[in-house]
Structure formats: C-alpha cells, structure tokens
Amino acid sequence: MPRIAIALQDDYADWEPALVMAALRYYLRCEVLTASPDGKPVQSMGGLRVAVDLPYSQIDAERFDALIIPGGYAWEKGLAFDFTGLATAFRDRGKVLGGICAAASALAATGVLNAVAHTGNSLASHQKYSAYQGAALYRDQPQAVRDGAIVTAAGSAPDTFAFEVLKALDLWTPEAEAVLSTFAAEHQ
Template identity: 55%
Template sequence: MTAIVVALTPEFADWECALLMAVARSYLGVIVKTATGDGSPVTSMGGLNVTPDLSFAQVRPEDFDALVVPGGLAWENKRVPADLHDLVRSFRDKNKMAAGICAAASMLAGAGVLNDVKHTGNRVASHQEYPGYSGEKLYVDGPKAVSADGVVTAAGTAPFTFTVEILKGLGLWDATAQEELSPFSAEHR
C-alpha cells in the first residue's frame, strides 16, 4: 500500500497539501501521515491545529513512498526545524519521492536535491538564497508543477498540479483520481 508523509512546519500553508491528503486518503486508499520537527502540534496559516503522527526523527524513508512538504511562513519567520534538509536528503538517498511547494520548493533547493533535475518554485531568486543550490539552468519558470526523477516542485499558486504530479509519480493517477480532481482545475481554464 502506498504511504505518504507530510512534513509540517509552524504556520504551514494548509491549502497546499490539503487536496493531496484528502484525495489520496479518502479516494485512493493511501496511508497519509503527518510529521513535525519534534512531534509537537503545529498551527497552520489558516489556524488549523494539527497533532502529528510522528517527529522528523521517527520518519524512515523505508516506511514511505513520498515526503511532501507544504510551504508556509516558517521560512520567513526562521522557524524551520534544522533537520528538515537531512530528512529530504534521506528520502532522495533511498530513491523516494521528495515534493515541495512554495517556500518548501526553495527548501528542496537548499537541501541540494534540485541541482540535477528540472524544477520550479515561486521564483529562482528564492532558490538562489540557499548556498547548496546550483540548479539555475534547470529552473522552469511556469504556472504548473514540475516533476522530474522523483522530485516534484511547484509555486504556491499551483496546489492542483502539485497534487496531480505527486499522484502520477506514485503511479496513482487513475480514473478515480482524475474524476475526483478534475473539477478543481475547472476554475483555472
């Protein structure tokens, strides 16, 4: 059975992971767990209080098919758990999917996992703020999520295509997923 862990930071952007979590869990039978830096509850930008299933230290890539990180204000407010980069790299070291949207796409850049794959984000300048980033030539400036070699990135304005690319990358893009998600794209046509 497919399993996803969503790494939550203080003041995470709840809308950036909500569609993925709901469709994956409720319609596709995916195990969806949440984790925070120390396993303590966090509050989203929208005021959603989440008690996580795990701490980052308890997350083992062997137990999950993907690590998904929504953006949020933690980067602006310097409240990002120090071991998030290590967690991302541990997933990539095991050839597991790593996905980041908005500020979390730039965090993937800082972890060094965007240097050799096509990717996107809010803007390349945000990625360049991280010393570990050298993938400018592979940056795709566009309105939709980008998936390459097990890495999915998106600007904060693209939670729909972010969800689609994660599901496709996990081999879960089927008639059920398409039926449940297609209405969410209608507004953007």
C-alpha cells in the same frame, strides 16, 4: 498501500497539502501520516490546529513512499526545519519527494534540485541558498514540475502539485483524474 509523510511545522500554508492529502487518504486509501519537528501539535497560517502522528525523527525513507513538505512562513521567520537529511534520504532511495512554495526553496537549499527540472515561487527564492546550483533546470511556470520522483510547485499551484505527486506515486488513474480534475477546472 503507499505510505506518505506530510511534514508540517507551525505557520504552514494549509491550502498547499490539502488536496493531495485528501486524494491520497480519502479517494485512494493510502496511509497518510502528519509529522512535526518534535511531534507536538502545530498551527497553520489559517489557524488550523493539527495534532500530528509523529515527529520528523520517525520519518524514514525506508518505511515511507513519499515525503511531502508544504510551504509557509516558518522560512521567512527563520524558524524552519533543515530538511537536508530527510530530502537527501528520500532522493537517494528514489522515493517521492515534494515541496511546494517555500518548501520548494527549502529543497533547493538541500541541493536535491541541482540535477532535476523544478520550479517554485521564484528562481530568486532558490538562489538565496548556497547549496543550490540548479538554475539552468528551473522552470518558470505556474504549474507544478515533476522530474522522476521529485515534485515542486509554487504556492499558487496546489492542484497540479497534487496531480504530479499522484503521478510520481503511480496513482494517477483515470478515476483519480476524473475526481481531481474538477478541482482545477476554474484554471482551464
């Protein structure tokens, strides 16, 4: 059973990881653990209070199959965690690494997007970071982008982000597609 870490922090965008978390945990029976920088509860942009399972220090690419990072306002406030170590570890071990919204730009800041196709809220948001050298591989599109085990999306694409994470984990079965495609039906 795949084991997935969801890296939350205060002011995370609660709608961004919701579908992928429900699909993984409820429909596919994966182990989904939430984490925060210090293991203390966090509050989302929508006011959801989450008592997390563990601190970021316990997220180990050897023990987890995926690390999913939702965006939010922590980056705009200058309070976001530096994901360089975690992102690099997951990438180097070929594990699934997903960033949506501001978290896609956080992945750009680590350099892990420099050699893979990717997207995000905008190219300009990635280019704010000196470690980002992947502009030629940026895809300006509304749907999530998956290149190998790395998945990125704009904050407006939680549906296709969930789909691509499941595909990266090799969990995109006809049953998963049938259930989850209904959530994106309005966009067709």
